[in-house]
Amino acid sequence: RDSTPEAVTPLLDKQVEGFGELYRQISFEEIGASTLQSRTVAGLANGTFVFCVPGSTGACRTAWTKILQPQLDIRTRPCNFAVLIPRLMEK
Template structure:
């Protein structure tokens, strides 16, 4: 059960990446759902893309977004399973400065209630890279709904207590802006 205080909501700038060899803008239901949820919550969509399940294409796109101060959060959907083409964790892990271990653990716990032991095949993960928070979710719309509704939405809401990531993201943005003004970025 969420705990809230009277803190003010702080809209964040979020980019959404769908990893798929088959999805297009016309049938990307998981990406559509994440965009709808983040905008309904009051956040801003900065960018959206679909890339093939290729380590280097994913890493290039996410690297571009984490290097740009316009993006504070990246939501990645797809490529977290165990098929020979699933490579999102391998693409994203090297970019992370810190991993949020609890995200994958909690996601699998919540998913167990919905899909049973099949949840062990989810390699959902999250972490911080260059002051940008990255969440990697499975490609199914149901999994994205679980991740957003039961974890991510609260962690991107300054009113959620006892803690959330908004303060961390705001401080990271301030640090990056200060470095940029000083010529270090």
């Protein structure tokens, strides 16, 4: 029923490859094989990060705490999304 990934993907200038795979790997620890049904997409659209994750509270919490929050923290090493943000703002 959810067509969000299909609606968002054409709008992305660049996809974040591996986001869905990482999400499902982490989610597998929580919900087992049901994670195969998890549909995620991430990328850049017009210089803005876009992340589409399943809509349940647990799924959103997992994506935020295990992937997005660390990647948006400048202290995450060896690399993170935070260091890319200034470059995305350049015109």
